[in-house]
Amino acid sequence: MRIITHPKYKESEKALLQLVNAFFSEGNLIVKGSRNTIKSNVLGEEKVNIKYFKRPGALKSVIYSFFRSTKAKRSFNYANYLLKHNIPTPFPIAYMEERSGLGLLGDSYYVSQQIDYDFTIRELIHDPLFPDRNSILEQFAAFTFKMHQANVNFLDHSPGNTLIIKRDAGRYDFYLIDLNRMKFENLSVEARMDNFKKMWLSKTMVKVIAKKYAELSGQPEEKLHKILLEKTLDFKRKITKKKWLKRKLKRK
Template identity: 75%
Template sequence: MQITVHKHYKEKEVLVPQLIEGFSDSGDLIMQGTRNIIKSNILGEEKVVIKFFQKPGLFKSVIYSFFRSTKAKRSFEYANYLLEYNIPTPFPIAYVEEKSGLGLLQDSYYICENIDYDFTFRELIHNPLFPERNIILEQFTDFTFKMHQARVNFLDHSPGNTLIVKRGAGEYDFYLIDLNRMKFETLSIEARMDNFKKMWLSKTMVKVIAKKYADLSGENEEKLQQLLLKKTIAFKAKTTRKKYLKRKLRIMK
């Protein structure tokens, strides 16, 4: 077991192994996917979140062991990068990699701060009458603009990966989660609009975001609106097509 702990949590490093060893039997389940499991638990006296990445297949195990950082390590390093540029994300506490005698990756874990959030971006999509919806959209656009200015291309910029905390009337904080898929590069205006496409925006939401992004960037509002709408419609069509084909394949089986 290889443990890397943030310097601010060095005094709690000795507590990490028991948290990992008891992962299956303790803690509160947040999400269980086909390969990943997320739980909350207590580290010392602090509530934390632990994301478990199940052992990859042989080929990916070799890749992650010798050629590419593991998802747990990337999550930790990317979180540190975001915080360096004042882009909120749950504070990265540690990551753990379990390897075989041959040095091949087995299971891995990422531990971060627990955020008591009020809702995610998903609620804004499903409820057009959500309180202060346009204000939240404008502040979310500002948040994303700052991310783009910091050369962050968040490849999983989707509705469930932004936690939203209400600080007061008309004031919101945003936190990025599920960080292991990012690129760090200068983004063209087209790439910036493309980065919004997975948010599943309505035409009304597109107008609000395009106007705010135009104000922040100095780009033409109509140009951004057309570009963002084009990207959004294409993504929705592609996703719908994939779902349709999957259903057809299931029926054929």
């Protein structure tokens, strides 16, 4: 097992390896997916999250071993990039990779600090009467603008991947999670609006976000609104059609 830790946690390597070795028998389950599992545990006096990436198949194992960074490594490196550019994300503690004698990737893990958050964007989407909804959306638009200015194209910018903490005086903090799919590039206006499409925004939400983003970027509000609405509706139609086809195939 190869372990890479943040310099602040160098002395905790042994304890981190113990947590990972006991992953399947200890800790509290947060997410159980077909490929990834997330658990919380305690490192010293600190709450941490451990994300387990299941051993890839033969072809992907070769790709991740020799041609592309693993998901665990990307999560760690991308988190460090975000923090360097003042974009909040749970603090990256370490990542581990299990390798065979031939250097092929087996299981891997990413460890980060646990964030005790209040809600995600998902709650706002399903509740038009959510308290302070428009203010949260405006602050979320500003958060995303800051991310774009740092050349971050977060490919999984979806409702559950931004944790939100309510502070005082109507202020909210946003934290990105599930980081392993990102591109770092200069984003055009079209690409910036496209980055919002997975949020599943209503027409009212589109209006609020376009207005705030226009204010920050200096772009015409009407232009941003038109692009964002088109991107959002196209994405919704595509997903709805995909679900309809799946249901139809299941009936056969």
